[in-house]
Amino acid sequence: MQLITITDFSGVTSARKSNGFKQELTFATAALLGLSVAAPSVAEEPGPWKIETAGLVYSESDSRVSAFEPVVSAKKEFGEDRVFNAKLVLDSLTGATPTGALSSDNVQTFTRPSGQGSYTIQPDELPIDDTFKDTRVAFSAGWLQPLTSTLKGGVGVNVSAEHDFRSLGLNGNLSKDFNQRNTTLNLGLGFESDTINPEGGVPVAFAEMQPANSTPTRQAEDDDKTVVDTLIGITQVVNKRTLMQFNYSVSQADGYLTDPYKILSVIDDATGLLVSSTGVNRYTNLYENRPDKRTKQSVYWRTKYRFDRDMFDVSYRYLWDDWDIRSHTIDTRYQWRFAPNQYLEPHFRYYQQSEAEFYRPALLNSDVTNNTLPEFASADLRLADFSAITFGAKYAHRMASGSEWHLRLEWYQQSGESSPDGLVGAAKDQDVFPTLSSVIFQAGYAFEW
Amino acid sequence: MVKAGDGDVLSSQKLTITPIQAGYQALFFAMGSPCEIQIRSVLPPERSRQLLVDCYHEASRIEKKYSRYRCDNLVSQMNSATRVQVDEETHRLLDYADHCYRASSGLFDITSGVLRRFWRFDGNSTTLEPDESAIQDVLSCIGWDRVYWEAPWFQLPPQMEIDFGGIAKEYAVDRVALYLKDRDLDQILVNFGGDLAVYTSDSQRYEPWTVGIEQPHAHGQAAQSVSLYNGALATSGSTHRYCRINDRIYGHILNPKTGYPVEDAPLSVTTFSDTCTQAGMLSTFAMLHGRAAEPFLQAQQVPSWVIRP
Numbered sequence: 001m002q003l004i005t006i007t008d009f010s011g012v013t014s015a016r017k018s019n020g021f022k023q024e025l026t027f028a029t030a031a032l033l034g035l036s037v038a039a040p041s042v043a044e045e046p047g048p049w050k051i052e053t054a055g056l057v058y059s060e061s062d063s064r065v066s067a068f069e070p071v072v073s074a075k076k077e078f079g080e081d082r083v084f085n086a087k088l089v090l091d092s093l094t095g096a097t098p099t100g101a102l103s104s105d106n107v108q109t110f111t112r113p114s115g116q117g118s119y120t121i122q123p124d125e126l127p128i129d130d131t132f133k134d135t136r137v138a139f140s141a142g143w144l145q146p147l148t149s150t151l152k153g154g155v156g157v158n159v160s161a162e163h164d165f166r167s168l169g170l171n172g173n174l175s176k177d178f179n180q181r182n183t184t185l186n187l188g189l190g191f192e193s194d195t196i197n198p199e200g201g202v203p204v205a206f207a208e209m210q211p212a213n214s215t216p217t218r219q220a221e222d223d224d225k226t227v228v229d230t231l232i233g234i235t236q237v238v239n240k241r242t243l244m245q246f247n248y249s250v251s252q253a254d255g256y257l258t259d260p261y262k263i264l265s266v267i268d269d270a271t272g273l274l275v276s277s278t279g280v281n282r283y284t285n286l287y288e289n290r291p292d293k294r295t296k297q298s299v300y301w302r303t304k305y306r307f308d309r310d311m312f313d314v315s316y317r318y319l320w321d322d323w324d325i326r327s328h329t330i331d332t333r334y335q336w337r338f339a340p341n342q343y344l345e346p347h348f349r350y351y352q353q354s355e356a357e358f359y360r361p362a363l364l365n366s367d368v369t370n371n372t373l374p375e376f377a378s379a380d381l382r383l384a385d386f387s388a389i390t391f392g393a394k395y396a397h398r399m400a401s402g403s404e405w406h407l408r409l410e411w412y413q414q415s416g417e418s419s420p421d422g423l424v425g426a427a428k429d430q431d432v433f434p435t436l437s438s439v440i441f442q443a444g445y446a447f448e449w
Numbered sequence: 450m451v452k453a454g455d456g457d458v459l460s461s462q463k464l465t466i467t468p469i470q471a472g473y474q475a476l477f478f479a480m481g482s483p484c485e486i487q488i489r490s491v492l493p494p495e496r497s498r499q500l501l502v503d504c505y506h507e508a509s510r511i512e513k514k515y516s517r518y519r520c521d522n523l524v525s526q527m528n529s530a531t532r533v534q535v536d537e538e539t540h541r542l543l544d545y546a547d548h549c550y551r552a553s554s555g556l557f558d559i560t561s562g563v564l565r566r567f568w569r570f571d572g573n574s575t576t577l578e579p580d581e582s583a584i585q586d587v588l589s590c591i592g593w594d595r596v597y598w599e600a601p602w603f604q605l606p607p608q609m610e611i612d613f614g615g616i617a618k619e620y621a622v623d624r625v626a627l628y629l630k631d632r633d634l635d636q637i638l639v640n641f642g643g644d645l646a647v648y649t650s651d652s653q654r655y656e657p658w659t660v661g662i663e664q665p666h667a668h669g670q671a672a673q674s675v676s677l678y679n680g681a682l683a684t685s686g687s688t689h690r691y692c693r694i695n696d697r698i699y700g701h702i703l704n705p706k707t708g709y710p711v712e713d714a715p716l717s718v719t720t721f722s723d724t725c726t727q728a729g730m731l732s733t734f735a736m737l738h739g740r741a742a743e744p745f746l747q748a749q750q751v752p753s754w755v756i757r758p
Contacts, residue, residue: 021552022731022749028548029727032541033623308594309554340554400741401748 021402047077054406054444061437064128065095081152082145091136096128100379101285102265102362103127103430104274109281111212113261114200118212120281126434129261136162142171150177158192167194171229181237186247188231197222198260205289206373209263211279225255233300241307247300258290264379265362265427272425275365286363288378296321311335325383327353341398347410349390356383360422361432381433386416392440403447413437464505466498472636475501479508480516480618482642488629489636500632504625508641511621515542515613517562527611532597532604540600542613542620549730550593556737557730558593560605561705562612568703568710584708591705619644619683619729626681626725639725646725649678662719662754673754681725685732686717686756702736713740721752 029035051074058067073087099110108121113129121127142156151174158169169192176185196202201218210216233247266275266284274283302315317329330350337343358376361384367373392410399405416433423432464477472489486504488497517524527533535543549557564587567579590608597604605611613620618641626639626646637648638658647658657676662684675682686700693699699710718735722728731751735742746753 022751024548025552025727025730026723028545028552029724029730032545032620032726033627033724034541035627035724337554340556400738400744 046079048448050075050446051449052444052446054442056440056442058440059438060095061439064436065093065097065438067091067093067095080146082143084141084143086141087139089136089138091134091138093135094133096130097261098381099127099129099285100262100264100288100381101127102267102274102379102427102432104265104283105426106274107281108274108283109279110263110285111209111216112200113198115210115216116213124430126431134162134164136160136165147174150181151175164197164199165194166197167192169193173231183237184235186231186233186235188229188233188249190227190229192227192229193224194227194255195222195224196256196260202256202260203287205258206286206377208277209285209287211282223256225253225257227251227253241305243304243306245300245302247298249298249300251294251296251298253294253296255292257292257294258288259378259380260287262288262378262380264288264360264377266365266368267362267424267427269364269366270425272423272427274427275368284365284368286368288380289376290358290378291323291376294321294323309337311337323383324357325353325355327351341400343396345394345396347390347392347394350387351389352387353385355385355420359383359420361420362423362427364424381416384416384420384433386414386433388412388414401447403445405445406443408440408442408444410440411437412440464502466501468494473497473501475505477505477508479505479512480621480641482618484508484642485638485640486625486629487636487638488634490632490634492633500629500634504628504639507625507628508621511617511624514538515617517610517612517614524611524613527603528605528609530605530607530609532602534601535603536601539603542616543598543603544600545726546613546616547593547598549734553734553737555593555706556704557615557733558591558705559611559613559615560593560596560609561591561703562614563587563590563610564703564705564708567708568699568701579709588706588708615733616726616729618642619681619725622646622681622683622725644681644683644725644729646681647677647679662756675721677721680721680723681728682719682721683725683728683732684717684719685729685736686715686719700736702733704737711737711739715742715755715757717756718742718746719754720746 051072054071056067056069056071058065058069060066069089069091071087071089073085075083075085077083101108101110103121103124103126105123107123108127109118110121110127110129111118119130138158138160140156140158142154144152144154147153154173156171158167158171160167169190171188171190173186173188175187177183178185200216202220202223204217204219207217229249229251231247231249233245235243235245238244263285266286267273268275276282277284296319298317298319300315300317302313305312311334313333313335315329315331317327319325319327319329328351332349333345333347335343335345356378358374358378359380360374360377361379363373363377390410390412392408394406394408396404396406413435414437415435418431418433419428420432423430464475466473466475469487472487473494475486477484486501488500490497492500513519514523516522517528519525523533523535523539527535546559550559564584566587567584590610595606595609596611622639622641622644623646626637626648629637629639630648634648635650635652636656636658637646639646645660647660649657657678659674659676660682661674685702700714700716702711702714703709704711714736718732720728720731720735722731731746731749731753735746735753735755738745743755746755
C-alpha cells in the first residue's frame with residue numbers, strides 16, 4: 001500500500017491567479033456556499049507569462065513576393081489589472097514589387113535603385129524590381145493600469161528597423177467606464193517619427209532614372225516624416241450577447257511621403273509608345289512625387305455577437321483622406337465552436353478603394369518637354385482604384401494543458417483597372433493592374449510560462 | 450479507516466448514533482448513499498448527539514428539496530415546465546450550475562438527466578444496447594442554454610428536466626461540514642457515499658485522517674490511502690456506478706452532446722480541494738475530458754487519483 005501523506009493543501013488549492021479556470025470555479029463555489037475567498041492577497045500575485053508564437057508565410061501566386069514572418073508576443077498580469085505586453089516581429093521579404101513603370105511590347109532596361117547595375121524586363125511583363133529583399137524587425141511594448149476605479153491608462157512604445165527605414169513611436173490611451181461599466185469611452189494618441197534612408201539616396205522629384213553606373217540625381221541621403229494619430233471611440237455592451245464599438249480617428253502625416261523607389265513611364269502623346277532614352281532598351285522613367293502632407297480620417301464600427309457557444313464578429317471601416325482616396329473595408333468572422341476545446345473560424349474581408357487624385361499610370365511626353373508636369377504624380381498601384389477580397393479559415397485547438405495551437409489559411413486576391421484613364425494609343429493595350437492573388441498560411445502556439 | 454468512493458456501509462434510512470473513541474459517529478442513508486459523520490470533541494455527550502441530529506436533518510432537508518425522485522418538492526415543480534419562483538438557496542445552485550455549464554463549454558449540464566432513461570448505472574451486466582434513435586430524440590430535450598433563468602424566475606421548456614444530482618450530495622457534505630466547523634470540535638469527518646470533507650483543529654494536528662482511495666470493481670479493497678487534516682475529497686467515476694453492455698463497461702459520466710458515456714473516460718477520478726463541491730466538480734470535469742483527464746488535472750494543479758481500466 002502506497003501511503004501519500006498530505007498535511008495541508010491550502011497553498012495549493014486556494015484561489016491562484018495563475019489558474020483562471022480553477023480560480024473562477026473557486027469563486028463560484030464560494031458564492032454557492034456563502035464563503036468568502038481571500039482574494040486581495042492573491043490578486044497581488046503576478047500571473048504567468050502568456051506567450052503567443054506564430055509563423056506566417058505569405059506567397060504571391062506568380063512568386064512575385066514571398067514573406068516569412070515569425071511573431072512572438074508576451075503578456076503578463078501583475079495583479080490589480082496591471083498588464084504588461086510586448087511583441088517582437090521579424091519580417092523577411094524576398095521578391096519583386098511593381099516599380100510603377102508600364103509594361104511594353106519591347107524589352108526594357110532599368111537601373112537598380114542603388115544606381116549600380118541594371119535589370120531587364122521582357123515584353124508585356126509588368127516592370128518589377130527584383131532586388132527587393134528586406135528584413136524588418138519590429139518591437140513594441142506597452143503597460144496598462146487602472147488610474148481610478150473606472151479609469152484606465154496605458155502607454156506604449158514601438159520601434160522598427162529595416163536596412164533603409166527606421167521608425168520610433170510612442171502612444172498613450174485612456175479609457176473611462178460609465179453606466180455600470182456597460183459603456184467605455186476610449187481616447188488614444190500616437191506619435192511616430194520615421195527616417196528613410198533609401199538605397200542610392202533620396203531622388204529629386206521627377207528626375208529621370210539615369211543609366212547604370214552614372215551619377216543618379218539625388219537631393220539628399222535621407223529624409224523623414226512624422227505621423228500623429230488620434231482616436232476617440234466608444235464601446236457599448238448592448239445586451240448579454242452583444243458588444244458594439246464605434247471609433248473615429250484622424251491620422252496626420254507630415255514630411256517625406258513619396259516612395260523613393262517608384263517611377264513613372266513617359267509615353268508619347270499620340271502613339272502611347274514609351275519614349276526612348278540613352279542606352280540599349282532604355283526608356284524615359286521619372287521618379288514620382290507626392291504631397292508632403294496627408295490627413296486620413298476614418299470611422300469604424302464593430303459588433304460582436306455571442307451565441308451560446310459560437311461568436312460572430314463583423315466590422316466596417318470607411319476611410320477618406322485629402323489625397324482623395326476613399327476606402328471601404330468589411331470584415332466578418334464566425335467562430336464555430338463545434339467542440340468544447342476546438343473551433344473553426346471562417347473569415348471574409350472585402351476592401352475597395354478609389355484612386356489618389358495624383359495617381360496616373362504614366363506621364364505624357366509633352367508635359368515633360370513643355371515643362372508642364374503636374375505638381376504631384378505617382379503610378380504606385382497602392383494609390384490606384386482597386387478592390388481586394390480575403391477569405392479563409394482558422395482552426396484552433398486548446399489542449400487539456402491549457403495551451404492552444406492554431407492554423408490559419410487564407411487566400412487573397414487584388415484586382416484593379418487594367419487600363420485606367422491617362423493612357424493613349426499602344427499604352428492602352430498594356431495591363432497596368434494584373435490581378436494578384438496570394439496565399440497566407442499561419443501556424444501558432446500559445447502557452448503559459 | 451474511511452474509504453473514499455465506498456458505498457456499502459449501511460442501507461437503513463434511519464439515523465444511528467454510536468460513541469467512538471473521543472467522540473460520536475452518526476450513520477444514516479441519504480441521497481442514494483450511505484452517510485457517515487464523525488466528530489471528536491470535549492463537548493458533553495448530549496451536545497455532540499444534538500449536533501449530529503442537526504446534521505442528519507440538514508442532509509435530509511437537502512435530499513428532500515433537491516431529489517428528482519419526489520413529486521412533492523421544488524424540483525418536481527421546476528420540472529413541470531411552469532414558471533417557478535425559486536428561493537435564495539436554489540438561486541445560488543442554479544447560478545453555480547450555470548457557471549459550470551459555461552466553464553465546461555456545455556458538457557456539464559443539469560438538464561442532461563433525461564439521458565438516464567437509457568443508461569442504468571447499477572453495475573449489472575446487460576446485453577441491451579441503448580436505442581440509438583431514441584437517444585437522438587432525447588438530445589433535443591437537453592440544453593441549459595434553452596432554460597429560462599432570470600432570478601428568481603425559472604422555467605423549463607416542455608419535456609425538459611433538471612437534476613441537481615451532480616451537485617447536491619457534495620453540496621450537502623459542505624453544508625454539514627461548515628455547520629460543524631463553527632462548533633468548537635477537534636475533528637470532523639463528513640462522508641456521504643465517498644464524497645467527504647474533513648477538519649482538524651490546530652490543537653489536534655498530530656492525528657490526520659487517513660482516507661483510502663478505492664480500487665474499482667473490487668469492493669472494500671483500498672488501493673491507496675491519503676492522510677489529511679483539512680479539506681475535501683470527491684470521486685466521480687464508475688467504482689459503483691457503471692453498466693456493462695455486451696462486456697463493455699460504460700462509466701456514468703454522460704456526454705450531453707452525444708447521449709453516450711464520455712469516451713475513454715477514466716474509471717474514476719478522485720480530487721482534493723478546499724470544498725467537497727469543488728472537488729466533485731473538478732472530478733466531473735476531469736471525467737468529461739475523457740482521455741485528457743490527467744493533463745487537465747495537471748494543468749489545474751489539482752491533487753488527484755485517476756484510475757483507468
